[in-house]
Amino acid sequence: MAEKTIKTDVLVVGGGGAGFRASIAARERGAKVLLLSKGPLARCGASPMAGADFTLDGNSMNKLGREGDTNDSMERVFNDIVSQGWYLNNQRLVEQYVKTAPVLLKDMMDWGMEIKMSDQRMIFTSGTHIMDVLLKKARSVGVDMLADVALLELVTRDGKVTGGLGLDIRTGGFIHFTAKAVVMATGGWHKGFWPNTGMRDLSGEGIAMSNRAGADIGNMEFITFCCNVFYEPPMWLGSIAPYMVSLICGGRLTNSRGEDILEGYDPYVVKTGTMTEWNKSFISYASMREIRDGRRFKNGGVHYSRGDASWDYMKMVASFVFPDWRYKSIDLSPWAKMLENDEPVEVGPAVEYFEGGIVVNERFETGITGLFAAGECALGAFGANRVFSAITEMLVHGKDAGENAGEYAIDSKAGEADGGLLASLMEKAEQPLLKKKGESPPCLRRHIQEMAHKHLGPIRNEAELKEFIGFLEDVKNSQLKDLATAGKSRTYNKEWLDALELPNIVHLLEAAARSALARKESRGVHFREDYPDTDNDSWLVESIVKLKDDTIEVGNRPATVTKMTPPKGKIPYLDMMKKMMKEHSDTGGKH
Amino acid sequence: MTEKRLKVKVFRYNPEVDKEPYYRDYEIPHEKGMSAMDALDYIYQNLDSTIAYYDHAGCSLGICAKCTGRINGVAGLLCQTEIFDETVLEPTNKERVLKDLVMKRDQ
Ligand SMILES: Cc1cc2nc3c(=O)[nH]c(=O)nc-3n(C[C@H](O)[C@H](O)[C@H](O)COP(=O)(O)OP(=O)(O)OC[C@H]3O[C@@H](n4cnc5c(N)ncnc54)[C@H](O)[C@@H]3O)c2cc1C
Ligand code: FES
Numbered sequence: 001m002a003e004k005t006i007k008t009d010v011l012v013v014g015g016g017g018a019g020f021r022a023s024i025a026a027r028e029r030g031a032k033v034l035l036l037s038k039g040p041l042a043r044c045g046a047s048p049m050a051g052a053d054f055t056l057d058g059n060s061m062n063k064l065g066r067e068g069d070t071n072d073s074m075e076r077v078f079n080d081i082v083s084q085g086w087y088l089n090n091q092r093l094v095e096q097y098v099k100t101a102p103v104l105l106k107d108m109m110d111w112g113m114e115i116k117m118s119d120q121r122m123i124f125t126s127g128t129h130i131m132d133v134l135l136k137k138a139r140s141v142g143v144d145m146l147a148d149v150a151l152l153e154l155v156t157r158d159g160k161v162t163g164g165l166g167l168d169i170r171t172g173g174f175i176h177f178t179a180k181a182v183v184m185a186t187g188g189w190h191k192g193f194w195p196n197t198g199m200r201d202l203s204g205e206g207i208a209m210s211n212r213a214g215a216d217i218g219n220m221e222f223i224t225f226c227c228n229v230f231y232e233p234p235m236w237l238g239s240i241a242p243y244m245v246s247l248i249c250g251g252r253l254t255n256s257r258g259e260d261i262l263e264g265y266d267p268y269v270v271k272t273g274t275m276t277e278w279n280k281s282f283i284s285y286a287s288m289r290e291i292r293d294g295r296r297f298k299n300g301g302v303h304y305s306r307g308d309a310s311w312d313y314m315k316m317v318a319s320f321v322f323p324d325w326r327y328k329s330i331d332l333s334p335w336a337k338m339l340e341n342d343e344p345v346e347v348g349p350a351v352e353y354f355e356g357g358i359v360v361n362e363r364f365e366t367g368i369t370g371l372f373a374a375g376e377c378a379l380g381a382f383g384a385n386r387v388f389s390a391i392t393e394m395l396v397h398g399k400d401a402g403e404n405a406g407e408y409a410i411d412s413k414a415g416e417a418d419g420g421l422l423a424s425l426m427e428k429a430e431q432p433l434l435k436k437k438g439e440s441p442p443c444l445r446r447h448i449q450e451m452a453h454k455h456l457g458p459i460r461n462e463a464e465l466k467e468f469i470g471f472l473e474d475v476k477n478s479q480l481k482d483l484a485t486a487g488k489s490r491t492y493n494k495e496w497l498d499a500l501e502l503p504n505i506v507h508l509l510e511a512a513a514r515s516a517l518a519r520k521e522s523r524g525v526h527f528r529e530d531y532p533d534t535d536n537d538s539w540l541v542e543s544i545v546k547l548k549d550d551t552i553e554v555g556n557r558p559a560t561v562t563k564m565t566p567p568k569g570k571i572p573y574l575d576m577m578k579k580m581m582k583e584h585s586d587t588g589g590k591h
Numbered sequence: 592m593t594e595k596r597l598k599v600k601v602f603r604y605n606p607e608v609d610k611e612p613y614y615r616d617y618e619i620p621h622e623k624g625m626s627a628m629d630a631l632d633y634i635y636q637n638l639d640s641t642i643a644y645y646d647h648a649g650c651s652l653g654i655c656a657k658c659t660g661r662i663n664g665v666a667g668l669l670c671q672t673e674i675f676d677e678t679v680l681e682p683t684n685k686e687r688v689l690k691d692l693v694m695k696r697d698q
Contacts, residue, residue, distance in 0.1 A: 039648020043655040128654065148648070148696075169647055170689060170696065199655070201648035233624020235673060239652050329653025329671050442636045487641030489607050492690045495640045497647050 002165070002426065003173035008034040008144065009409040010402075011163065011177050013151045013206055014185030016045035017391060018375025018398035020134035021104075022183045023143040025402030031409045034144045034177070036166065038186075038201040041147045042131035045187045046198050046353075046376065047394065050127035051244070055389035055591045058120045060102035064109070069120035069587050074098045076585040077121070077388075079564060083583040084278075085355075085383025086524045086576070087540060087566035088219065088559050092362045093381040093397070095562060097388075100396040108395070111137045117320075121589030122389065128328075130391065149175065151205065152500060153425050154182065154213040154371070155417055161213075161370035162415035165425050169497060172490025174426050178417055180409040183401050184210055184366075184373040185394075188354040192505045193456075194449030195238050196351040197226050206377045208504035210358045211511070211547045215366040218379045218544045218557075219356035220508065221516035221526050224386055225349035225458050227283035228253075231301035232346045241327045241335070242304050242347050243279075248321070249314045250274060252307025253287065254344065255295035261286055261302060269574060272581045276590050277387045281525055282577065284349035284458045291348060292459060301348030306339045314339060349458060353390060355382050355524070356512070359544065364401035370408065370415075374401035379542070383559070384524020388591050431483075432499035438484030441498035448475065448502070452509055456516065461529040465517040472510045480506060511552055515543040518554045522573040534576040540566050595621040597674065599630050601642065602681040605690050612685065615639070626651075627662050627680055628670035631692075643691040644669065659683055660692050 010026040012019045015037025023035045037044060057077040058069025077098050082089050105123065109115075113133045115123045138145070148169045155163050163178040186206025190198025211217045228243040230236040245251065253261045262270045265286065273282025287302050297303060306314060318325060318336065325333040338345055357380065358366050358373040366373050375394040378401075382388070432441065455468035480503055485495040521535035522528050541556035559566070571579065596618050604612035619633045628651055631644050645657045651670045658669040661681040669680070669692075682692050689695045 040655055040657055043650075043657070044648040048654055049650065049652070170693075199648060199650045200646055234622050234629045235624050235626040235671065236652075327653075329656075329668055331671070440640055442640050446636055485640070489605055489690075491605065491607055492643045492645075492693045494635065494643060494647055 002176035002422065003168070003171070005176045005178065006034065007178045008032050009179065010034070010181045010183060010405050011036065011179035012183045012185060012402070014045065014187060014375070014377070015039070015041055015145070015147070016047035016185060016187050016375060016394065017130060017134065018394035019183070019185035020131070020138050021395045021398030022185055022374055022402030022405065024134070024138050024141055025399045026183070026406030026409070027141045027143050029403055029406030029410065031406040033406070034146065035138070036149045036151055037145065037147045038150045038169070039148065039199065041145055042135040043128070044199055044201050046202065048127045048131045049197070049199065050391055051124065052127040052130060052391045053122045053124050053389050053591070054105055054108070054392050055122040056101035056105060056392065057098065058587055058589065061118070061121065061123070064102060064106060066115070066118045066123065067120070069589065072120065072587045076587060080584055080591070081381060081388050082383070082564045083580050084387040085385055086534065086580060087536070088383030088524065088542060089381055090379070090560040091562040091564065092560055096362060096400065097381045097393055097396050100400070101392050104392070104395045104399060108133060119589045120587055121591050127391070150497070151177070151209070152429055154209050155421060156213050156368060157415050157418055159214070159369055160415050161368055162417045165422060167429070167500070170492055172493055172496070176417065176422060178414060180412050180414050181370045181372065181405040183405045184358060184371065184377055185375045185398060187376045189505065189508050190351050191501065192449065192509050193351040193452045194446065195229070195231065195453070197229055197238050197240055198352070203501040203505055204508045205501065205504045207357055208507045210366060210368070210371065210373065211507070211545065213368055213371070215368050215371060216359040216544050216546055217357060217511060218359050218542050219384070219515070220512040220545055221519055221543060222355035222384050222524050223351055223456070223512065224280050224353035224355065224525050225284040226352035227279050227287060227349050228304055228347045229350040230345065231299040231348050236330065238350060239327065239330060240352070241322065241330070241332060242345065244321055245314065245318065246304065247275065247277070247279060248317050249309045250307070251309050252305050253283070254303045254305070255290040256297055257295055261290050266574065266578060269578050269581065278581055280352070281385055285527060287349055288457050288459045297346050299346050301346045303344035304347040305344040306342050311340055353386055355384065355386055363404045364397060365404070370412070372401045372405045374398045384526065429500060432485050433488055433490070433493070433496055435484035438482040439479045441483050441485065441495045441502060444475070444479050444483070445498050445502055448505065448509070456509065456513055458525055459527045459529060460516050462517065465513050469510065469513050469517065472506055472513065475506055511545045514552055514554045515545060519543060527573055532573055533570040534573055535570045536566060536568050537570060597621045597630070598677045599634065600677070600679045601634070601691070602685070603642070603691050604688050606688070612688070625674060626670050627660070627672050627674050627678060628658055630674060630678065631669065631680070643693045645693050
């Protein structure tokens, strides 16, 4: 028996920006709403880690009282997002993003969001501030919230959601949630990789459990790496501070032979690929080229130093981005000295964002009745590569998903949960606690994360992907079945949680690796050494993953096109990247 | 070259089973620039996976403030306090321990 049962109309799973925005919208429609957050309220997931930029068209910005750019338009932003996504975007979702962004920004400003700076196309604030504004608003409209609670599995009956099984991480007790509608807003699955830039709660259960329950997931091979992430010292590992400095000020990247790693690339691609968010594709690719060819340093990365960038300018930028050389609570002053003296620090690419996720339609409905999805866990607007703001996306799509879920819940009856199913789910979840001896969850997790970093980076090939899939199959068939915790107490048992998260991580890694293997071309943040061209004749399709009797099947469907016709022909990857970069409209602003 | 090793003494208490709190010593390899949280991660992954510290949703970068503890008697963020030598790790308030270094929720 579950320790307790909690009944609500709309269950929102995830306490990042998408989850909060969905909860507020569903509540404003009149539904009773419960938000589950795996970690502390408004301080977990990727949202509080963001810089954060909220991006929209300059003309609407101008109308909202910021400078903006009156020559800009929604059409231009639409075209930029679609070309930056290498034409794999769901154009219906992009239209929605562009249209709703100004409304959302106004809401946030009305609710007290302060803007630190703005340019022609974006306003900049901090992720923690956005979360504080949302938390306050959610409280004021009466959203119920539970922190440190994870949903483990969805419960469905006759193809319809009836709720789910959760775990109170502090007590170790099961909770049975019953709901008329569920909004999945669980973000990315950074924890599948080591190193990564995300928080430790992001392990992908939301995407995996939706797939298990019968919803399709898609474009899992498109994984963005943030470039120039600290690889040392251990205390800063995974922080994106060098990325932020290099994006604004430039700097120098060298390999273990002391060579400048960007020499030899097309100067236009180097410039745009360094000083705009295209760097996440281009610099990650160029750094990974060196790393894979053995010209790496001891932690597996490359060196970043100030190079020719002006120290005065860097200091000025830092005083703004990291006042007193503090970034959040990190004391970066030792690094400031290194930069001033032009001493290098080891950096490299690390997983930061997932373009793929749960397949949704323009109402944010999934393939399961009553299950909605929004934010980073949904297959959204960005296609094969994201340059525009994910913060805008999580708010825009979160609001729509919440409204639709709220409306649906009010008009429908609660389904009956299947008691037998619940009992078997609990029994399965308890296995690692009951087993006396077996595989250690934390050891296995770390091994899988390192294998994923090695085999599923921005540069891939058939042999490595096959090797990785073989490894995952072995893990699935042996170690995963044999996980056992050393401690048997239920109270805050991290090993148990690791054991519960791992099958989800393995599921998503396999979906991503199989999708990457199937895609015989290079596009967006997926470069295949053995298929180095972008193939617009055969591969303008989204990868679609179905789970059938525990087996992952990768198929595809044509990209959703409404307004902008994709190009034709086969083009070498970096030439295609340059073409995409050049297609950017001539507005100011970096996005 | 022999690697430098560090002694880390950790406060342990699981009120469900332990009558009294106690301390356990661990020896870990030292890496330059490692935090108290890095030390706990090493212990958890390699030496003793029964240890509890709030990390299931930690940021390890000084953002969430959930890893507050006492490092050699001084309160601070475990993830942003560098350790150099013998280190003692304790909760901020021993009366309010849920398990080891994890505190009960604020009321
Ligand atoms: C370091 C970093 C910096 C970034 N900077 C920017 C930026 O400047 N601009 C920008 O546009 N984007 C940025 N991004 C991306 C952006 O922050 C994310 O895409 C966005 O915040 C995702 O929001 P979300 O609500 O979908 O998910 P998240 O904010 O990740 O929230 C997911 C939530 O789901 C919860 N959860 C997960 N699993 C479960 C479960 N089983 N049960 C219950 N809850 C669960 C988590 O605890 C968390 O609360 C950045 C990302 C990172 C990692
Ligand atoms: S783990 Fe978040 S502040 Fe230390």
